[in-house]
Amino acid sequence: MNPDVRMRGFPSRAAVAVALNMLEQRISPLPLETIALQQAPARILGTDITAEVAIPPFARAAMDGYALRASDTFAASAQQASELDVIGEVLPGRPFSGEVGTNQAVRIMTGAPLPRGADAIVPVEAAEEVAPPHVPTRRVRLFEAVPPGRHVGQIGEDIALGAVVLRAGRHLRPQDLGVLASLGVGRIPVVRQPRVAILISGDELLPCGSRPEGYRIVDSNSIMLQALLQRDHAPVQSVVMVRDQPEAVSEALKTALRNSVDAILLSGGSSVGQEDHAPRVVAQLGELALHGVAVRPAAPFGIGFIHDRPIFLIPGNPVACLCAYDLFVGPAVRRLGGRCSAIALPSGARDEPYRSILLPLRHQINSVVGRLDYVRVNVTASDVNPLAPSGGSILSSTTRADGFVLVPAESAGHGPGETVRVFLYD
Amino acid sequence: MNPDVRMRGFPSRAAVAVALNMLEQRISPLPLETIALQQAPARILGTDITAEVAIPPFARAAMDGYALRASDTFAASAQQASELDVIGEVLPGRPFSGEVGTNQAVRIMTGAPLPRGADAIVPVEAAEEVAPPHVPTRRVRLFEAVPPGRHVGQIGEDIALGAVVLRAGRHLRPQDLGVLASLGVGRIPVVRQPRVAILISGDELLPCGSRPEGYRIVDSNSIMLQALLQRDHAPVQSVVMVRDQPEAVSEALKTALRNSVDAILLSGGSSVGQEDHAPRVVAQLGELALHGVAVRPAAPFGIGFIHDRPIFLIPGNPVACLCAYDLFVGPAVRRLGGRCSAIALPSGARDEPYRSILLPLRHQINSVVGRLDYVRVNVTASDVNPLAPSGGSILSSTTRADGFVLVPAESAGHGPGETVRVFLYD
Numbered sequence: 001m002n003p004d005v006r007m008r009g010f011p012s013r014a015a016v017a018v019a020l021n022m023l024e025q026r027i028s029p030l031p032l033e034t035i036a037l038q039q040a041p042a043r044i045l046g047t048d049i050t051a052e053v054a055i056p057p058f059a060r061a062a063m064d065g066y067a068l069r070a071s072d073t074f075a076a077s078a079q080q081a082s083e084l085d086v087i088g089e090v091l092p093g094r095p096f097s098g099e100v101g102t103n104q105a106v107r108i109m110t111g112a113p114l115p116r117g118a119d120a121i122v123p124v125e126a127a128e129e130v131a132p133p134h135v136p137t138r139r140v141r142l143f144e145a146v147p148p149g150r151h152v153g154q155i156g157e158d159i160a161l162g163a164v165v166l167r168a169g170r171h172l173r174p175q176d177l178g179v180l181a182s183l184g185v186g187r188i189p190v191v192r193q194p195r196v197a198i199l200i201s202g203d204e205l206l207p208c209g210s211r212p213e214g215y216r217i218v219d220s221n222s223i224m225l226q227a228l229l230q231r232d233h234a235p236v237q238s239v240v241m242v243r244d245q246p247e248a249v250s251e252a253l254k255t256a257l258r259n260s261v262d263a264i265l266l267s268g269g270s271s272v273g274q275e276d277h278a279p280r281v282v283a284q285l286g287e288l289a290l291h292g293v294a295v296r297p298a299a300p301f302g303i304g305f306i307h308d309r310p311i312f313l314i315p316g317n318p319v320a321c322l323c324a325y326d327l328f329v330g331p332a333v334r335r336l337g338g339r340c341s342a343i344a345l346p347s348g349a350r351d352e353p354y355r356s357i358l359l360p361l362r363h364q365i366n367s368v369v370g371r372l373d374y375v376r377v378n379v380t381a382s383d384v385n386p387l388a389p390s391g392g393s394i395l396s397s398t399t400r401a402d403g404f405v406l407v408p409a410e411s412a413g414h415g416p417g418e419t420v421r422v423f424l425y426d
Numbered sequence: 427m428n429p430d431v432r433m434r435g436f437p438s439r440a441a442v443a444v445a446l447n448m449l450e451q452r453i454s455p456l457p458l459e460t461i462a463l464q465q466a467p468a469r470i471l472g473t474d475i476t477a478e479v480a481i482p483p484f485a486r487a488a489m490d491g492y493a494l495r496a497s498d499t500f501a502a503s504a505q506q507a508s509e510l511d512v513i514g515e516v517l518p519g520r521p522f523s524g525e526v527g528t529n530q531a532v533r534i535m536t537g538a539p540l541p542r543g544a545d546a547i548v549p550v551e552a553a554e555e556v557a558p559p560h561v562p563t564r565r566v567r568l569f570e571a572v573p574p575g576r577h578v579g580q581i582g583e584d585i586a587l588g589a590v591v592l593r594a595g596r597h598l599r600p601q602d603l604g605v606l607a608s609l610g611v612g613r614i615p616v617v618r619q620p621r622v623a624i625l626i627s628g629d630e631l632l633p634c635g636s637r638p639e640g641y642r643i644v645d646s647n648s649i650m651l652q653a654l655l656q657r658d659h660a661p662v663q664s665v666v667m668v669r670d671q672p673e674a675v676s677e678a679l680k681t682a683l684r685n686s687v688d689a690i691l692l693s694g695g696s697s698v699g700q701e702d703h704a705p706r707v708v709a710q711l712g713e714l715a716l717h718g719v720a721v722r723p724a725a726p727f728g729i730g731f732i733h734d735r736p737i738f739l740i741p742g743n744p745v746a747c748l749c750a751y752d753l754f755v756g757p758a759v760r761r762l763g764g765r766c767s768a769i770a771l772p773s774g775a776r777d778e779p780y781r782s783i784l785l786p787l788r789h790q791i792n793s794v795v796g797r798l799d800y801v802r803v804n805v806t807a808s809d810v811n812p813l814a815p816s817g818g819s820i821l822s823s824t825t826r827a828d829g830f831v832l833v834p835a836e837s838a839g840h841g842p843g844e845t846v847r848v849f850l851y852d
Contacts, residue, residue: 037634041653055822057638064699091701093629093670095641109699110743111630113641158820165822173851174653175824178646178744182821186635203519204537208463209612212483215521215539220604227467227600244519273490273535275517317536318604355781394584395608396481396591398601425599 010272010292010299015409016372019293019328020343022303026289027310029338030192030262037177037186042233044338045170046189051163054156055182059114061090063151066105066127066140067118070148081141086129090115105140114152121151159183169338191338194234194263197256198222201268201278202316203244220395221267221314221321228325229265231353234333237261244269246277253285257306262336264309265329268316271300278313282306294409295372298324318395323374326354326404326423345372345406346423354403354423359384365414367407376401377422384422401425436698436718436725441835442798445719445754446769448729452715453736455764456618456688463603463612468659470764471596472615477589480582481608485540487516488579492531492553492566493544496574502548507567512555516541531566540578547577585609595764617764620660620689623682624648627694627704628742629670646821647693647740647747654751655691657779660759663687670695672703679711683732688762690735691755694742697726704739708732720835721798724750744821749800752780752830752849771798771832772849780829780849785810791840793833802827803848810848827851 032046061067068084076082089107090096096106100117107129108114108121126144159165165183166176172190180188205219212218222239229236237259242252249269256264269278272292279302282288286306291313293301298320302313312329314321327345330353334340348356362385367373378385379402386405387397403424407413414420458472487493494510502508515533516522522532526543533555534540534547552570585591591609592602598616606614631645638644648665655662663685668678675695682690695704698718705728708714712732717739719727724746728739736758740750753771756779760766774782788811793799804811805828812831813823829850833839840846 037649038652041656053638055638056643058641091630092641093701109701159822166825171852172653173825174650174657175744175748175821175851177653178650178748179821179825181634181644181646181649182638182744184637184644204517205519208607211610212479212481212608215484216519217482218607218610220607223463223607224600224604226464227598227603230467231600275519275535318601318608322601322604395601395605396585399592399599399605425601426597 013292013294013299014290015370016293016295016327016345017409019290019301019303020331020345022290023310023328023332023335024343026305027332027335027343030194030336032189033192034187034189037180037188040172040177040188040190041174043172043190043193045166045168045172045176046191046338047168048164049166049180049183049185049188051159051161051165051183053184054161055159056153056155056157059155060153061108061110061112061114061121061151062153063121063123064110065108065121065123065151066142067108067115067121068100068105068142069102069118070120070146070150072103073120073122073142073145076142076145078143081128081143083130083139083141086138086140105142119148119152120146122146123151171339194333194336195237195261196229196234196333197237197259197261197264198225198239199242199249199252199256199264199266200239201242201244201249201266205241205268207241220318221316224318224322225265225267225314225325228330229333232330232333233337233339234263244275244277246281249277249281250285253281253306253311257309262309263333264311265314266311267314267321270302270313270315276300278302279304282311282313286311293328294370295323295327295374296367297374298327301328303328319376319398322395322398327372327374345408348421352423354425356421356423358419358421361386361414361416361418361420364416365405365407365420367411367413369412370409372409373407375405375407376403377405378402379422379424384420398425439718439720439725440716441796442719442721442753442771443835445716445727445729446757446771448716449736449754449758449761450769452731453758453761453769456620456762458615459618460613460615463606463614466598466603466614466616467600469598469616469619471592471594471598471602472617472764473594474590475592475606475609475611475614477585477587477591477609479610480587481585482579482581482583485581486579487534487536487538487540487547487577489547489549489577490536491534491547491549491577492568493534493541493547494526494531494568495528495544496546496572496576498529499546499548499568499571502568502571504569507554507569509556509565509567512564512566531568545574545578546572548572549577595767597765620759620762621663621687622655622660622759623663623685623687623690624651624665625668625675625678625682625690625692626665627668627670627675627692631667631694633667646744647742650744650748651691651693651740651751654756655759658756658759659763659765660689670701670703672707675703675707676711679707679732679737683735688735689759690737691740692737693740693747696728696739696741702726704728705730708737708739712737719754720796721749721753721800722793723800724753727754729754745802745824748821748824753798753800771834774847778849780851782847782849784845784847787812787840787842787844787846790842791831791833791846793837793839795838796835798835799833801831801833802829803831804828805848805850810846824851
């Protein structure tokens with residue numbers, strides 16, 4: 001190999017928009033799978049759900065009180081009570097087997113089925129039960145006239161039979177699962193979560209949990225990527241350290257693909273140096289669709305496809321790794337999982353993992369036209385402050401930072417006082 | 427029992443602030459436990475972490491280029507190259523064993539240790555390697571003068587030895603775990619997650635996954651509470667359906683406590699009716715600290731303590747259950763897990779589970795002074811719209827809603843056009 005070429009950097013770098021557009025075109029949500037409601041929190045619903053029963057399935061009391069015929073209360077008022085016989089009581093678990101006749105009432109609890117014959121409820125606050133000694137039948141005095149239907153929850157009042165209760169694509173909330181349970185739904189179709197393999201390349205790296213030793217440093221990308229993927233509901237199937245040799249990288253990719261992963265994150269060896277085997281190996285096994293992006297600090301990022309499955313070539317540099325995940329890998333993984341309708345730069349939209357706020361800049365941010373910059377910043381109550389320029393290798397800058405600002409490719413930077421959108425890490 | 431009393435409702439209701447203050451006083455974060463980094467995503471760090479190694483632990487290249495003595499470049503310029511012997515190369519995984527002398531350079535890759543003798547790097551972009559045929563030693567032409575230290579990442583530049591890198595109480599980000607891994611930390615102390623038992627009372631209820639049948643409806647609270655607790659990082663240890671009998675409720679509470687749960691959520695039977703055994707049973711086994719809160723729709727909420735462990739009496743009504751969770755149980759559970767510095771109403775602070783936005787109201791919201799209202803709302807791009815008043819039993823209102831507005835106890839409501847804070851469910 002010509003030593004000039006192997007150290008010269010990328011001949012050209014794709015615009016961020018080109019990379020995002022490629023992911024948008026080539027990545028689709030995974031097929032559906034059917035799971036129990038207990039497994040469904042925060043999953044993405046795969047189909048519309050239609051109510052096969054009405055909720056409530058029977059007329060029920062909306063308040064504690066007395067179930068009766070409304071017509072028996074028409075003469076009642078605060079000054080002049082109507083008095084009825086109390087012939088029983090009904091609880092949610094214990095229906096009333098008889099029928100309510102004229103001048104009769106049944107004590108009823110919220111949620112209990114309305115007894116036959118009754119058509120309204122007088123709430124307990126407008127009633128006074130009288131139980132004279134030695135009289136077998138209790139009586140109730142009512143101080144309010146009620147129309148038929150008052151305080152009765154009618155059949156289908158909450159959910160009508162046949163109604164579409166939830167739409168496909170819904171990010172399932174806790175209360176959605178409650179509604180589904182009410183409807184008698186026990187299992188639902190959801191978008192399958194992407195299974196991801198993480199490959200870590202770099203002979204200088206010791207596995208997470210080791211102590212740095214001599215010139216060997218500890219891999220920090222795999223644990224960071226695992227946590228990011230966990231946040232994005234993409235179970236990590238395997239984490240493998242790979243030797244810096246083309247055969248080793250090739251074998252690791254093939255093994256991951258045999259294990260039916262939906263995406264592979266290959267960290268390290270993604271650039272154009274002589275130890276950067278990943279791009280060539282991906283090109284041999286499938287397609288190296290894009291290599292090198294006009295973004296700082298994640299320029300040596302690449303996208304490949306093998307058997308239609310995306311392979312992300314992620315810079316080994318830890319800040320670049322985070323940047324590449326935030327801009328490209330995260331949206332792609334969320335798209336696979338049905339969580340992201342469009343693959344685009346964070347814009348403050350609701351489907352992003354980071355909350356965002358608008359704040360004025362305290363200091364200048366310099367950038368270059370044609371390159372997108374991912375700038376770590378601190379946030380105060382009144383402004384935002386770029387961290388002193390630090391290399392992509394300074395991972396601690398991302399723990400000191402409160403979030404990041406994106407300087408778009410069209411911009412040469414932002415001046416003091418200019419309002420920018422900050423994406424908050426927390 | 428006097429039938430008047432048993433249906434009369436609460437003699438008085440505690441202000442929401444009183445309930446929150448009680449939880450604030452009596453609930454503290456759980457003790458620490460030590461776990462592997464792989465288990466630590468999104469956990470709460472238990473102690474400050476100090477760097478026991480410097481990062482980087484050795485001087486390293488910040489760019490691809492040539493390691494050399496800066497003094498050998500002082501005469502170089504774009505017009506007039508300095509030419510040095512290339513005596514070897516150094517990669518991150520493969521240190522250079524020799525020493526760089528005068529007029530010598532070593533090819534170096536980003537991240538590789540700076541060879542002995544070298545004190546600066548000329549980047550590859552300012553160099554041109556020449557390899558004349560039949561000459562054993564390659565040479566490099568340099569077009570840039572660099573001062574000592576240029577493009578060298580010094581020892582401790584990222585993290586100094588002894589520096590506090592993360593503080594106790596930190597909600598661990600993906601990149602924090604990367605930093606910890608870099609430092610050789612494999613296990614960390616974190617706040618233990620609360621283990622929670624869910625007890626569901628109500629003879630009319632069928633277990634989640636059943637189809638509603640006759641007058642029996644399906645329990646929707648347990649699955650909703652499970653999902654809420656999962657979101658709040660509180661593993662659910664057990665979900666048990668309990669008969670509407672005092673002995674059954676008592677036995678279920680004792681069993682849960684024997685299994686070392688940190689909190690119990692008891693749904694149903696929390697009010698003052700004859701089937702509402704929970705308050706009396708809790709009072710018998712421990713302390714019923716508060717029963718009845720001035721909030722709509724979760725008035726029949728209560729807080730008890732048995733052996734210092736909180737028991738939450740949650741209304742069976744599903745919307746009231748959600749409201750009680752959002753206002754009281756969630757903050758308490760997050761506090762147990764070290765996730766919440768103060769137990770207070772959602773206020774838009776960053777530690778809340780719901781994002782919030784400010785928007786003007788389209789329609790009036792009516793409330794009552796002395797009572798806090800939890801109002802489900804829809805949100806448009808320009809305003810917020812309260813859902814048509816619906817009973818606490820209408821769980822589908824919480825799936826149709828985009829979020830909720832809290833009308834404080836001091837207020838009788840909000841008028842059209844008034845700006846309110848909306849807490850978004852998604």
